[in-house]
Amino acid sequence: MTKIGLEIHCQLTKLESKLFCSCKANYREFKPNHNICPICMGLPGSLPRLNQKAVESATSIAMALSCETPEKIAFFRKNYFYPDLPKNFQITQLNVYGDMSVGGEGHVDVEGKKIKIRRIQLEEDPGRLIYEGESERTKITLVDYNRAGTPLVEIVTDPDFENPRQVRVFLNILSDLLENLGVTEPGLEGAIRADGNVSIEGGNKVEIKNIGSFHDLEKALHFEITRQQSLSERDIEISQETRHWDDKRKITVSSRSKEEDQDYRYFLENDIPWVKIPQETRDCLKKDLPESISSKKERFVAKFNIAPQVADILASDKYYSNLFENAHSDSDAKDIANLITTDLMGFVDTKEKREESKLTSQHLSDLVAAINDKTLTRTSSKTALQEIVKSGKSVKGLLTEMDLDQVSDSSEIEGIIMQVFEEEKQAVIDAKENPETVNYLVGKVMQKTKGKADPTKTLELIKLKLN
Numbered sequence: 001m002t003k004i005g006l007e008i009h010c011q012l013t014k015l016e017s018k019l020f021c022s023c024k025a026n027y028r029e030f031k032p033n034h035n036i037c038p039i040c041m042g043l044p045g046s047l048p049r050l051n052q053k054a055v056e057s058a059t060s061i062a063m064a065l066s067c068e069t070p071e072k073i074a075f076f077r078k079n080y081f082y083p084d085l086p087k088n089f090q091i092t093q094l095n096v097y098g099d100m101s102v103g104g105e106g107h108v109d110v111e112g113k114k115i116k117i118r119r120i121q122l123e124e125d126p127g128r129l130i131y132e133g134e135s136e137r138t139k140i141t142l143v144d145y146n147r148a149g150t151p152l153v154e155i156v157t158d159p160d161f162e163n164p165r166q167v168r169v170f171l172n173i174l175s176d177l178l179e180n181l182g183v184t185e186p187g188l189e190g191a192i193r194a195d196g197n198v199s200i201e202g203g204n205k206v207e208i209k210n211i212g213s214f215h216d217l218e219k220a221l222h223f224e225i226t227r228q229q230s231l232s233e234r235d236i237e238i239s240q241e242t243r244h245w246d247d248k249r250k251i252t253v254s255s256r257s258k259e260e261d262q263d264y265r266y267f268l269e270n271d272i273p274w275v276k277i278p279q280e281t282r283d284c285l286k287k288d289l290p291e292s293i294s295s296k297k298e299r300f301v302a303k304f305n306i307a308p309q310v311a312d313i314l315a316s317d318k319y320y321s322n323l324f325e326n327a328h329s330d331s332d333a334k335d336i337a338n339l340i341t342t343d344l345m346g347f348v349d350t351k352e353k354r355e356e357s358k359l360t361s362q363h364l365s366d367l368v369a370a371i372n373d374k375t376l377t378r379t380s381s382k383t384a385l386q387e388i389v390k391s392g393k394s395v396k397g398l399l400t401e402m403d404l405d406q407v408s409d410s411s412e413i414e415g416i417i418m419q420v421f422e423e424e425k426q427a428v429i430d431a432k433e434n435p436e437t438v439n440y441l442v443g444k445v446m447q448k449t450k451g452k453a454d455p456t457k458t459l460e461l462i463k464l465k466l467n
């Protein structure tokens, strides 16, 4: 049987400052090595000061993943040398004297299967090495410490996944959950990174690191399972090791034998005393957790009678569910949900487009009202929506300006139908013999009116004329 476990690193990108100093957590907007100070550079004599908000965010993550959260947490030094780590140790957490990390013993349901969350810990991100050209052959390696010390939450699962597909579903659920909590922005490069470990039929565990995206992780897991199966068929022992994903060759490559925890010579970080998180603080954090995606989905279905698939798409995305919640009244909720999921999501599909979009919830309410009172057809509403996203103009203004008002005047539509019947003689004969083909003629009328003709009335009038 295949067993897969995950280690996910999530940056707390919504925080102001790094984990132990006042440098910015948002290191991305700085020139290399311009977001550093004696503390995150590990200069002699500097002392770390713990970011309280980081502890709170990490605890909220633990709670949202149904973890136990202890009253006291502690930090440890994990000693190792690597050029991206200026102190020569990373401040992290370790459950060595009982449970001392921010959370543990949680779970997430993935398509009816319970995936156990073993541990959640708060730690600092190292800096970044930038290789010139291909990493293996490069002569020059640059180091940027802007990221060093940014707050990172590590989430470790049990090896409960049976296949790479379950991993993908889990990561999507987790990424939506973290965004919904308001602790991170999954769209930012490197904000959520996942490493995997795989073993087959009780064999040794192989870790896979250096994976750029969730998509690559899935590919790397597939490759690794096949590699281990083929070794096992030939009775070759699978060695316990860490392998790197080579994105160019699409294979995993052995990088080093796996270190054990004792190799890191962990010891308690005495510069940060034990941190107490009192019950009242934890109660407050629990009370402030946002509504979970699953309960939001259930509420959308039960209260507004929205189809479960539509409710799922809507609830999973904080940006769209906020737009929806602010736009609807109880009576038009379903129409607004459909407008968002069928039209809007199609062209406001990246973080940049969301940020540039001028659309407000009021626009959505006005659009649906115009469709429902038949001043606007569904087809024209798409054109209007695109224009609103770009310009932010009001629906009323657009109707006149873009000449989008629905044509529902019978004599006007009849005139256009006459033209179409003249031009499409064969289609008229076909429609008389086979009523199912009548939609072709309706389509032609819509085309001529640039989507403005009332489709129900058009169909009625065409049918009358055919008889």
Ligand SMILES: [Zn+2]
Residues within 6 Å of the ligand: 018, 021, 022, 023, 035, 036, 037, 038, 039, 040, 041, 149
């Ligand atoms: Zn700093």
